[in-house]
Amino acid sequence: MGYRVAVGGTSHAFADLRELMAKASPPRSGDQLAGLAAGSMQEIMAARIALADLPLRTFLHEALIPYEDDEVTRLIIDTHDAAAFAPVAALTVGEFRDWLCSDAATSEVLARLARGITPEMAAAVSKLMRNQDLILVARKCRVVSRFRNTLGLPGRLAVRLQPNHPTDDAAGILASIIDGLSYGCGDAVIGINPASDSLGRIGELLRLLDELIARFEIPTQGCVLTHVTSAIALIGQGAPVDLVFQSVAGTQAANASFGIDLSLLQEGMEAGRSQQRGTTGDNLMYFETGQGSALSANAHHGVDQQTLEARAYAVCRAYEPLLVNTVVGFIGPEYLYDGKQIIRAGLEDHFCGKLLGVPMGCDICYTNHAEADQDDMDTLLTLLGTAGVNFIMGVPGADDVMLNYQSTSFHDQLYIREVLGLKRVPEFEAWLQRMDITDATGRLSARQGGQALLAALPGRAA
Amino acid sequence: MSEKPKSGAPQLAELATLTPARVALGRSGASVPTREVLRFGMAHAQARDAVHAPFDADGVARRLAALGLEVIQVDSAAGSREAYLRRPDLGRSLSPGSREALTARYGDFDLAFIVADGLSSTAVHRNAVPLVAALLPLLARQGLRLAPLVVGRQARVALGDEIGAAFGARAVAMLIGERPGLSSPDSLGAYLTFAPRAGLTDANRNCISNIRPEGLAYEPAAFKLSWLIAEALRRSLTGIGLKDESDLAIETNETALSGAALLSGAVANTEPPRTSDAFTGEGDR
Numbered sequence: 001m002g003y004r005v006a007v008g009g010t011s012h013a014f015a016d017l018r019e020l021m022a023k024a025s026p027p028r029s030g031d032q033l034a035g036l037a038a039g040s041m042q043e044i045m046a047a048r049i050a051l052a053d054l055p056l057r058t059f060l061h062e063a064l065i066p067y068e069d070d071e072v073t074r075l076i077i078d079t080h081d082a083a084a085f086a087p088v089a090a091l092t093v094g095e096f097r098d099w100l101c102s103d104a105a106t107s108e109v110l111a112r113l114a115r116g117i118t119p120e121m122a123a124a125v126s127k128l129m130r131n132q133d134l135i136l137v138a139r140k141c142r143v144v145s146r147f148r149n150t151l152g153l154p155g156r157l158a159v160r161l162q163p164n165h166p167t168d169d170a171a172g173i174l175a176s177i178i179d180g181l182s183y184g185c186g187d188a189v190i191g192i193n194p195a196s197d198s199l200g201r202i203g204e205l206l207r208l209l210d211e212l213i214a215r216f217e218i219p220t221q222g223c224v225l226t227h228v229t230s231a232i233a234l235i236g237q238g239a240p241v242d243l244v245f246q247s248v249a250g251t252q253a254a255n256a257s258f259g260i261d262l263s264l265l266q267e268g269m270e271a272g273r274s275q276q277r278g279t280t281g282d283n284l285m286y287f288e289t290g291q292g293s294a295l296s297a298n299a300h301h302g303v304d305q306q307t308l309e310a311r312a313y314a315v316c317r318a319y320e321p322l323l324v325n326t327v328v329g330f331i332g333p334e335y336l337y338d339g340k341q342i343i344r345a346g347l348e349d350h351f352c353g354k355l356l357g358v359p360m361g362c363d364i365c366y367t368n369h370a371e372a373d374q375d376d377m378d379t380l381l382t383l384l385g386t387a388g389v390n391f392i393m394g395v396p397g398a399d400d401v402m403l404n405y406q407s408t409s410f411h412d413q414l415y416i417r418e419v420l421g422l423k424r425v426p427e428f429e430a431w432l433q434r435m436d437i438t439d440a441t442g443r444l445s446a447r448q449g450g451q452a453l454l455a456a457l458p459g460r461a462a
Numbered sequence: 463m464s465e466k467p468k469s470g471a472p473q474l475a476e477l478a479t480l481t482p483a484r485v486a487l488g489r490s491g492a493s494v495p496t497r498e499v500l501r502f503g504m505a506h507a508q509a510r511d512a513v514h515a516p517f518d519a520d521g522v523a524r525r526l527a528a529l530g531l532e533v534i535q536v537d538s539a540a541g542s543r544e545a546y547l548r549r550p551d552l553g554r555s556l557s558p559g560s561r562e563a564l565t566a567r568y569g570d571f572d573l574a575f576i577v578a579d580g581l582s583s584t585a586v587h588r589n590a591v592p593l594v595a596a597l598l599p600l601l602a603r604q605g606l607r608l609a610p611l612v613v614g615r616q617a618r619v620a621l622g623d624e625i626g627a628a629f630g631a632r633a634v635a636m637l638i639g640e641r642p643g644l645s646s647p648d649s650l651g652a653y654l655t656f657a658p659r660a661g662l663t664d665a666n667r668n669c670i671s672n673i674r675p676e677g678l679a680y681e682p683a684a685f686k687l688s689w690l691i692a693e694a695l696r697r698s699l700t701g702i703g704l705k706d707e708s709d710l711a712i713e714t715n716e717t718a719l720s721g722a723a724l725l726s727g728a729v730a731n732t733e734p735p736r737t738s739d740a741f742t743g744e745g746d747r
Contacts, residue, residue, distance in 0.1 A: 029548055165481055172481035179477050179485040332641075333547045368509035368642050369547060369581050374502070397484020397494070397502065404643030406506075409484075414492035444489075451474065 003054075005046045012046035018064050020054075021120070022304035023047035024127040026344055030292045030305045030335035048128055052094030057085075059120040065301045070252045071262055076118050076314045085116030093124045100125065100137045100355075110141050114357030119250070119310035122352040126306070131344065134351040135387040141354035143390065145322045146281025147242065149187060149219045149427040151390055152359050157422040158391040159413050160323070160361070161186035164193045164402035168201055170208055171458050176396050177212065178457070182450025183410035184438055185394035187428035188323060188361065189243060189286065191223040195402055202226050203239045210240035212456055216435070219427035221278075221322070223286055228260060228268040235271045243286040243322060244272040250311030253299030262315070269319045280427070283322040283359070289313070290327045291345050292335030305335065306345070310352040317358050323391065324358045326350070328380075329366035330405055339376030342366060346380045350389055361391035365407040374398065374406065378415075381408055385416040392416075417442070482645055502644070509642040512584035514543060522577060523613045525591045529598060532610040534567070536560035536625065540616040553618035556625065564628035567610060572695060573601070574609040574631035574658075578617035582639030582648060589650040589674050590637050596684035604692055619653050619667070626658030633694050634658040635687065640671065648674050652687050656700040666701040668694070 003014040014020040022036040024047035031037040038044040060080065067073050082089075087109070088096055099105055105113075126134060144152040151158050163176030173192060180186055190209055194202055202224050209222030223243040226234075231244045246265060247258050255261060265285070272284040289312040294300040300308060309326070316324045326349035329342040336342045346362050353360030364380045366372035381392065398409035416422060423429060423442055432438040436449030454460065478486045487498045494502075523533045537560050540552035556564070577590045594611070601608065609629040614621055619636055626634030633656045640649040650673040655666055668690050673683040689708035694700045 033549065033551075163483070165483065169481070172483070175477040175480035175485055176483050179474065182474060334550050337548065368506070368644070368647075369513045373506065395483075396481075397487055397498065399484050399502065399505070399644045401482045401484075401643070401645050404641060404646065406644065409494070411487070411489060411492060411494045414489070418492045448474070454474070457480075 029337040081115035123307040145283040158188035188391035250308035254294040257297035285321040338371035505644040512582040512647040517579040517583040554620035571609040571631040578614035580638035585639035600688035
């Protein structure tokens with residue numbers, strides 16, 4: 001079904017809902033690369049005007065990617081909660097934006113609504129929202145998840161400690177972990193991207209994390225970010241797997257390019273849960289996503305990259321994750337060209353994820369061929385901290401020496417805590433005080449309590 | 463009054479000896495000390511300049527010609543750096559004039575060699591010519607029929623597929639500037655592809671990464687690449703079916719290379735390819 005808008009004597013036509021959504025998107029190099037972007041600023045606004053009048057329930061009977069062709073569409077439609085959707089069922093997309101910004105949409109109301117919202121609805125309304133709307137509404141959405149601590153509480157910000165090393169050297173990885181813990185990082189997860197894909201080496205890294213966490217009784221979880229099939233195999237071998245990791249995307253075909261489907265994710269979650277390694281809960285899936293991945297895999301079906309990213313969160317949501325991380329600027333300038341596009345995408349992803357009920361964090365990052373720098377990351381960090389992001393990355397000095405990109409640093413999390421008064425998760429905060437790493441107010445202690453952790457280095461006496 | 467930055471306690475400072483990561487930086491309140499702000503800023507500036515510095519294709523071509531090689535320069539279909547960064551498809555395709563020039567030289571070649579700017583012209587300026595110089599004796603030993611060496615501007619890895627096909631070469635080796643990291647603005651990558659043709663993906667290639675004096679040095683990199691070329695031509699394949707076992711060749715073949723000891727030292731410093739399981743785009747392909 002087509003859409004037509006007349007503005008100031010010019011008529012704009014959109015052949016179908018996919019085209020309307022794509023052309024309503026803020027400018028983005030990936031949509032231009034795919035040939036989906038609007039041809040002018042006026043065409044963007046015309047698309048938004050038409051989108052604002054669209055009844056929300058249209059998305060329940062007009063699939064952007066056919067139900068028969070795509071298991072992600074089937075997941076979205078088959079698990080839609082009509083009762084949860086009822087309070088907004090009569091609204092248009094434009095009225096939905098007004099309602100989300102209003103006092104009627106409290107944290108409790110939004111939590112009950114989440115299962116009634118489809119990713120396409122979230123993406124559509126986000127296209128009508130300014131950055132401040134994305135922050136305001138996301139801040140009201142609370143998504144709490146638990147494995148060995150309690151992530152996502154109001155006024156709290158967690159950090160994934162990311163201690164990567166170019167050759168997976170154990171002492172080098174431990175050096176980054178000890179440094180990060182001594183800055184109070186690591187409550188979201190201590191998560192290593194391995195350079196090697198050998199199961200034996202990954203098993204060694206898992207044992208390294210497990211022994212460290214047990215030895216110092218750190219209330220957190222470890223993860224080596226490897227393919228879900230590897231995690232399942234490692235669990236079979238008796239390796240200590242806390243979290244099961246996987247990159248996911250918003251179409252069946254893009255997921256196939258990652259070597260996964262929904263049943264494999266289910267198998268991964270069940271294998272993880274069979275270990276019963278959690279203490280405060282059993283949210284143990286860790287997903288990473290990012291706009292542009294479907295286009296990169298030639299699997300976008302003519303749908304804009306932001307809408308596809310929101311669909312990836314529907315995939316995540318089905319497996320009750322602990323952590324969902326949009327790796328927003330990693331993919332490169334052909335998908336998100338510059339700091340402005342990366343910042344906008346980070347806010348959209350966080351908003352859509354939270355509205356859908358996903359425990360959303362963000363790898364606030366960029367590559368050196370993008371038109372972005374550390375100032376842009378400071379801006380996005382400040383905005384996402386304000387929006388209540390569940391977690392960010394902690395990379396030594398913001399420079400990942402294995403993946404060759406820049407993210408947020410141990411210092412960056414100190415900055416955002418100081419300016420916004422954000423605390424660490426409660427269990428981890430108490431541990432840091434016991435270790436004398438922080439004082440009673442959560443500030444780093446002058447007494448260098450982190451030095452006790454040096455005993456973990458190879459060749460040190462216990 | 464400004465507070466003097468606390469450098470981490472002496473014990474934590476030793477962490478910096480264990481990893482190239484930026485650990486034990488100290489802090490000024492919550493913030494990074496000025497010296498590290500400047501050090502990081504300079505590293506980022508080097509990486510940015512590596513992406514945007516004009517590629518001196520003429521100079522590289524002259525130095526390669528001085529090794530006794532016939533050199534042909536080509537352009538991709540990306541007319542500018544901005545077009546190159548926004549449109550990876552254009553960087554994978556030859557300009558019409560360049561395609562004609564290569565097709566005119568169609569012949570019976572075992573291997574086509576390409577040196578291309580990719581995402582770091584700095585890497586090519588520094589490392590391409592010494593690597594080729596180290597390779598030539600090893601290739602001569604194999605008795606290969608080499609196509610004219612191509613220097614490519616605004617090129618992605620897959621531009622090599624079109625070039626190899628235009629020559630009719632059995633295999634193509636692309637030496638190209640990799641996406642620069644803060645600590646490695648000048649990494650050269652080598653991609654080997656058997657039976658080059660349009661539409662291939664990275665699953666069809668073998669890659670040697672981080673070629674530079676501080677990473678994988680020229681001699682061991684040349685040995686690895688030469689080994690892969692010989693195996694690719696012998697077994698008629700590249701990609702996931704061809705594993706790099708050149709280190710075994712060194713252990714079992716005493717005549718292999720005088721630099722074998724050097725290789726075992728360099729391998730430990732080699733930056734492996736990015737893990738396929740982490741979330742990645744194809745930004746540097």
